[in-house]
Amino acid sequence: MSQRPKIRCAIYTRKSSDEGLDQDFNSLDAQYEACAAYIASQRHEGWKLVPGRYDDGGLSGGTLERPALRRHMDEVDAGRIDMIVVYKIDRLTRSLADFAKLVERLEQVGCSFVSVTQAFNTSSSMGRLTLNVLLSFAQFEREVTAERIRDKIAASKKKGLWMGGVPPLGYDPHPDRTRRELVVNAAEAAVVRQRCCQTNANSSPLGQ
Structure with missing residues (x-):
């Protein structure tokens, strides 16, 4: 019987505040252990935890500019990770727009994404369906935001307000x-x- 191909899994953890990070067992450790246990439960599917930790402590999920996340994505781009595992989706990002960017980047290199507490797995058909729904809402959010900005600029110009940029000569x-x-x-x-x-x-x- 042929063996299943190995799926190299890497865990990403994040905590917004640095409160409690100096404890022997903190929130990042708890997230890591939960994710590691989930990966172990999928050993029959070929999942394997890769060594190394990617922890961002005291950093907001509202930005993608996080050291551990950058290292994590560099490993993904290099083809050394097949699956990103997180405790919850918001540990990866709190922004739908940023989430869409990350997913697009993952799809380009054939990497999947799993949230262990939310039954969200982009390697399955149901997970991809859920993903498409989320991305549709992200696109809708971007378009509505753009419309609001355009409407506001147009209304301000009608009132003779300057909307910024380089002022005209004079x-x-x-x-x-x-x-x-x-x-x-x-x-x-x-x-x-x-x-x-x-x-x-x-x-x-x-x-x-």
């Missing part, structure tokens, strides 16, 4: 940062008026 942002207005830059305005006069003179039949 104007400066208002010294009071709370006021979204432009004020005339006298020196630049003089140059603009001079150029306009020259342009009008050159285009006039009398100036030819």
Whole structure:
């Protein structure tokens, strides 16, 4: 009977605050043990825990800029990890948009993702269905956010408010940062008026 191919699993753990991390057995250890036990229970499926730990203590899940997560993803990109195992999805990220980015990156290299307490496994058909639903909501969230931003910018422009960026020649942002207005830059305005006069003179039949 042929053996199942080995699935190399790596555990990622995270805790938002650093409270209690100095204890002999902390939240990161508890997450790791739960994930390791789950991997052991799937040994018959060929799952194997790879050595090394990827722990981000005292770091928010609202950003992907985390040292251990970066190392983890580098190993994934290098083809040394087949499965990312976490205690809960929010240990990996709290952002649907970031989650979508991570999943896309995992799919490119054929890596799966498992949440041991939420029965979420992208290596199964049901897990992929759940994933597609989540990603659909992430796409919806991005589109709604973009629409809100566009509507707000359009409404602000109608009111004559400056929406940031590089001000046009002849104007400066208002010294009071709370006021979204432009004020005339006298020196630049003089140059603009001079150029306009020259342009009008050159285009006039009398100036030819």
